């Protein structure tokens with residue numbers, strides 16, 4: 001990735017991060033994304049699993065639904081995804097079935113990742129066309145948002161959990177990042 | 184009207200005939216790996232009374248031998264426990280075998296099964312010591328040092344990992360080498376747990392699969408989707424509560440644009456996705472958050488499309504305290520795609536049964552075995568993901584079965600193997 005490309009991709013990852021920040025402010029797991037066609041954002045999404053009580057309403061689902069309300073499905077063949085956390089196995093498979101052009105993400109997801117973390121849904125043998133992925137753009141920021149979320153959730157709990165789990169660590173991704181909170 | 188017939192007359196009133204067949208538990212990814220992985224190991228025939236000494240000599244020669252890695256392989260066994268193909272290798276007795284054991288000499292003509300003078304010793308993996316070095320070690324120790332000819336060390340293949348069930352242990356004992364089974368399954372759900380759950384859901388599984396088929400057919404007839412459907416059942420409180428039923432809506436045009444038939448359609452409207460969304464909407468309703476239940480986007484096709492879907496959607500049969508789809512079972516006509524398999528996992532389902540394998544696109548199966556009675560050949564070896572049970576990587580696991588029809592001709596499908604379900 002040369003300097004010019006870096007600036008281009010970071011611009012959209014910055015937008016994805018602001019979606020994740022919005023999620024954080026509304027008590028959703030801070031994962032955000034934007035879909036970009038020809039240098040223009042055509043869809044935005046953030047996690048909505050708590051609001052919908054639906055564990056599948058990840059940022060990518062929300063954004064694609066919004067895009068398909070206005071555009072034919074074939075637009076996704078010319079569209080890139082920028083998402084703060086590596087797409088999970090479900091979303092990675094969904095993106096391939098829709099024929100996404102490419103995926104750029106922030107931090108890896110060792111627990112659910114579908115584009116290298118656990119499975120390689122973007123590239124392994126399948127009936128649908130593979131897509132390229134590029135991870136690590138603003139990785140620390142993406143992890144920091146998730147950490148903040150866990151501190152925020154723990155502080156809200158009637159009995160805050162051990163102090164250890166409340167420290168902000170930028171290196172390690174917290175577990176279960178896609179699990180909506182029990183009601 | 185439909186609601187009444189369902190309540191009073193059951194499935195027969197819908198002209199739904201329960202499928203007759205059986206549940207076959209899916210193999211986990213680790214079980215498949217364990218069943219295939221072998222390593223080469225040395226074996227040696229020794230006089231019974233020298234077995235301990237030879238073992239000590241080996242351990243002295245290979246001090247860092249990790250016996251814990253092959254605890255499932257019996258170390259020292261009698262002739263009668265050897266698999267037949269190995270018994271044949273040791274009969275008739277090889278002239279170079281160490282002698283000097285008088286009892287042994289006398290018993291040479293006795294039937295092999297009664298011969299208890301020899302032991303068969305699994306020395307180590309081949310990787311632990313070179314063959315020549317091993318022979319040297321044996322020659323430096325009793326009883327081989329005094330034998331007229333060098334000892335014969337054979338190399339055999341043995342299962343690399345512990346067995347998952349008593350049946351598998353018995354089979355491996357016939358095929359490879361005597362295996363010890365500790366009544367655990369390190370690579371998947373315990374066989375007893377699987378059997379107990381299968382017993383519980385088997386009586387109705389054929390009915391729920393037939394209902395899934397019907398709900399899928401109705402949307403297929405409307406040109407909304409593929410002939411795929413699913414049924415979500417909550418059996419945790421004893422009775423069967425059907426929480427949601429949904430067919431496939433991938434070809435439906437919820438907004439301005441249609442989904443071209445040469446593509447994959449509206450992927451997020453697969454039946455599994457729709458049924459899970461209906462459960463979530465029922466939860467919102469039960470929590471008095473109706474207004475939020477209004478679909479955020481028509482693209483998800485999460486509102487019921489037919490009377491049949493609506494009937495179950497409107498039932499107030501969800502406990503108000505539940506979380507996602509915990510304690511619920513999923514019955515789906517075909518093996519769900521990777522996206523839907525992971526959606527089932529994200530939703531914390533308890534059990535899943537599918538009616539037909541999707542060898543090119545299914546996300547649940549880990550092995551490549553095809554339904555035995557299907558005769559068509561399918562190229563491709565399956566994705567092998569086994570998403571239902573990967574506890575070291577994924578944060579949830581559930582039990583999963585494929586359905587095997589008694590008569591394979593009763594189950595027809597309009598779905599091509601390259602479709603995602």
Ligand SMILES: [Zn+2]
Nearest residue numbers: 058088090091
């Ligand atoms: Zn996801």
Ligand SMILES: [Zn+2]
Nearest residue numbers: 453520523604
């Ligand atoms: Zn699917």
